Amino acid sequence: MLAVKTSDSRRSRLCWLVAFWATCFLMTTASADDSSLSQGQPNILLIVADDLGFSDLGCYGGEIETPELDRLANAGTRLTRFYTTGRCCPSRASLLTGQYPHRVGVGHKVEDLRRPGYRGRIPDGTATIADELQSSGYRCFHSGKWHLGTPDPTKHGFEEFYGTLISAQTFWDPDHYLRLPQGRQAIQYPEGKFYGTDAVTDHALQFLENSQTTPDSPWFLYVAYHAPHFPLHAREEEIVKYADTYSVGWDKIREERLARMKKLGIVDQNTQLTPRSQYWNYGETHTGFNPEWNTLSSERRQDLARRMAIYAAMIDRVDQNVGRILDALEAENQFDDTLIIFLSDNGACAEWDPHGFDGKSSPNNVLHVGQQLDEMGGPGTYHSVGSGWANASNSPWRLYKHYNHEGGISSPCIIHWPIGPVPKGVISHQPAHLIDVLPTTVEAAQAERSEGASGPGENLCPLLNSDGVVDRSLFFEHEGNRAVHSGEWKLVALRDEAWELYNIRSDRTELTDLAAEYPERVAKLAGEWNKWAAENLVTPLPEDYEVQYLRQPGQPAPQLQTE
Template sequence: MLLIAADDLGYSDPGCYGGEIETPNLNRLAAGGIRFTQLYSSARCCPSRAALLTGQHPHKVGMGNMVGGQARSGYPGYEGRIGERVRFLPGILREGGYTTLMAGKWHLGEPGPLARGFDEFYGMLHGFDSFWDASKYTRLPGGRPEIPSRAPFYATDAITDHALSFLGGARRTAGKPWFLYLAYNAPHFPLHAPRELIDKYQSVYEQGWDLIREKRFERMRKLGLIDPRWRLPERSIVGPNRVSNLNGWAAKQNPAWADIPADRRKDLARRMAVFAAMVDRMDWNIGRVVADLESKGELENTLILFCSDNGSCAEWDPWGFDLRSGPDNVLHAGDRLLEMGQPGTYHSYGSGWANVGNTPWRLYKHYTHEGGISGPTIAHWPAGLRGRPGGTGNQPWHFIDVLPTLASVAGVRAPEECAGVNMAPMFGGARVRRGPLFWEHEGSRAVREGKWKLTAVYPRGQWELYDMEADRVELSNVAASHPERVRQMAAQWEAWARANGAIPWIWDPPYPAGTE
């Protein structure tokens, strides 16, 4: 089994989801498999990875926020550390006879990947860092050989080199199944990519984010990924965050491309070109893994599940940041544009391009509107999938369901404490009875039951109610028309939040307002 996770990849970024970025290998997997339209993450890196690998809601295992982030005694859902006794997917599969391999981004703190059940690891133990600096990447167990990197070192290539080496080693034990968790840190900031790939996309993004977003929306319609009743929302607001709350962007809409000065448009187009180049290179590397499986006769009977850990990253305003994650922005011009994405640089692409990445949804990573929790998802398994290749699966499910689903495919038992549901029957074309889905991150919160979704932005946000069949783009808040449903779903959310440690929360104001 192969679980591939991209980092901050937007719903519409791959070509098979409407994007203009060249992703022939993901497109091939989608054409031979299923594109799922409603696999939901937990809105941000650490909570999503905790849900994915433990099958539990992130707060239940102490990861309601980030590793080490704002931990306070008395708030067990926000400890920033997962207890040593919590069982992880690789450990469960290893007990079932699997060789367990990981290459990529860990970002779940200590105990690390070996203690959680992986036999081999290469990658980044923390959350984000340079793609050009080999010293930021670790080989475990200590003393095991690293694969020599081509020059210059580039993390996405090196992660794949090690993944291929690990697979080669696993095959030396004949008949023993393997599980590979290939967790790319691309295309998360800092935005870094080979210059020739960046140049390939420069003119594409000089068209601007308004036109690119409209083109994606039309391609998504033609691909059957969105309901004909849905319309493209206006550009999202930037949204509240630790920077926009101070610089005045929080409640403002991302600006129209035509209203942005020409020098700023050049800078922004280059940022998005670097991001696209990162996705392009990640897809090329996925193709290397698929080719390896094919050459070894394993592609037919390997379940490949591809996903993204959250929606596109808007941090922290339309212009993006430089130097470090925060309020600093550098306007690049002239020859400095060509330096962007190269060693020694540090950029993000900002909220305008993140709004494009999440087409057609509203908001982004961090939030529980669709733009924060919806990502592209592909399952490819010729020997196990039923139905027409290239189709779509539209049933809502959640990252906590991945562990019991993969455990079922592997023929091993999921832990009793697992909160997820075995969704493997979907691979055979069946519909699975799935109860309500829940979220909380930084005070943004949501519950989804059937066609109804109740959501709110940040701790002070009021509940909004949406009919997800008629309006998954979340344009028509019908809370005022359905007060009893709002009360009932809010009570559901609160009961879940108390049972799982999402409340009491560490955010200001406390929940409910006025409590200590």
């Protein structure tokens, strides 16, 4: 909880702003541009989950308990067509810079592939949200996952940092987490009391308390949780809440989620559940389709149900920690004056097959039985959830992280700003993208965007207040998987495969390929993608991504296997 009370001047400004926005919302003649600006600088809280599936949250149709995020969604705006890049590093680059990721050198991971769009790090001098806001008087803090290839977030506009520079390899070891600038002391925990998600929040709250030393300065807090990215690590008290939930299997969970999504209005009533998705095993030694749950052995089902229970527990704990931050803001009368954005960096992760992996990301799987089941998720373990459950997490879409079909790039996104121009209690079907977060936050702060921060994104506040769905073009590429959205159409392809064409408004589940029926439209959209790719350093694509899970040129295609 924050220790310093809001200043009288800030409290007076809050009261004035409440009255101002009450008047604005009653003025039906107000323009969209006028409604996009606050009369003061709001605090800004940006929360990012890691590998969270589209339908995992309760407010998006999931069975996982997420009351804190649900209340933000119910009082704010839920986006149903918010898009990412399909991968952790590129998404974070796009999020913080407002650029397509290749434009800032992070088209793949943080390894240098020796091409301008694939240098594995954002270039020196690249403007981030923090840089832009800091220059307008904001105090900027980051707790959680960085993963932009550079060694110090405090060189990119943040005055304080706690977390990891790459993906977390454990949620149990405090030595895996870093405190910057050099010389800063991380919070110390008693033996056995450290848990990564809690620690990220503890430091975020510490940063907010520190911000109260300058109570008239607004703040920007970027909280990037590592969960529910593997390894699957959770406290037993959360895991037991879901111990029996997933024994029904992924087929039943997918059906139940879709039914709730229709009831909530997240998807159209005529939305069909996609067939179980294809998967590609690590090294692409074989490929197949996620099997029917009831065809698996009893022991395998128990192992997989435990994996998903741990995954759900990780999300549950994230939600609890979001609640801790919200409680702190409410205690200090800062909740209404804070623009909050929550999203995931990509779809749920399938790596690499229906059984999941153990030990490290690889083909290695251990079938846990008996007492071994109870040990899963604790210190010293390392598991993933596998492609079958990732398919369920992304319900009702196709595929997962890495790919540009809807399951890979569709993210839940919640925007909440009680005294700002964000619709209240609304589900929005406007198309939006990570590139929009920088202009949204910078314009909400009434900051002047530097020349280096100009980009392709849009301020979401006017967009969310628009009448009708706005047509816009959005582009995607990752590991040769590629796509373009343009109005009601989506052109998408897997690596080295032909373009597929879908009417995304009537067939967002990508079930009916119209490419053969509309070859001229395919050619037009492919031409737009090629132009975008050339202008944004996407092409020529790397011949070798220097990862084991992609076939190299000349290697035979993987063999299709059935379960």
